[in-house]
Amino acid sequence: MKILLDTHAFLFAIANPAKLPPRLRSLLQDPLIERWVSVVSHWEIATKVSIGKLDMPSETSFYVRQIANLQAKTLPVNLRHSLGMHGLPTYHRNPFDRMLISQAMVENLTLASRDQHFQDYAVKCIWE
Numbered sequence: 001m002k003i004l005l006d007t008h009a010f011l012f013a014i015a016n017p018a019k020l021p022p023r024l025r026s027l028l029q030d031p032l033i034e035r036w037v038s039v040v041s042h043w044e045i046a047t048k049v050s051i052g053k054l055d056m057p058s059e060t061s062f063y064v065r066q067i068a069n070l071q072a073k074t075l076p077v078n079l080r081h082s083l084g085m086h087g088l089p090t091y092h093r094n095p096f097d098r099m100l101i102s103q104a105m106v107e108n109l110t111l112a113s114r115d116q117h118f119q120d121y122a123v124k125c126i127w128e
Contacts, residue, residue: 003105005035006114009024015104038075038077038103040077040103044096092117103123112127
């Protein structure tokens with residue numbers, strides 16, 4: 001299994017793992033599971049920190065260390081991901097989440113998110 005962490009799942013994993021469901025916590029500790037964090041999540045975090053909507057460190061080195069601690073890979077945004085946005089239904093209007101959905105679909109990743117809107121898309125999700 002290859003898991004793409006939604007932004008809140010990434011934040012829970014690094015700041016408060018007890019907020020993650022037990023099965024997801026277990027999967028994130030399994031060395032056979034590929035863990036991915038999108039640059040979209042970094043963009044969302046930086047945006048929310050800068051406008052005061054999120055109380056997290058602003059030092060980029062903090063996030064680099066956290067990704068390494070999770071033994072996760074960083075998923076860049078590429079043309080296929082942005083093209084995947086064409087025709088994507090507007091069940092969800094958040095641009096960060098829509099790009100994460102597109103990335104998960106294009107890369108055949110399971111999206112770890114508690115966001116119920118994600119279930120409306122043809123994307124594999126996990127939050128249990």
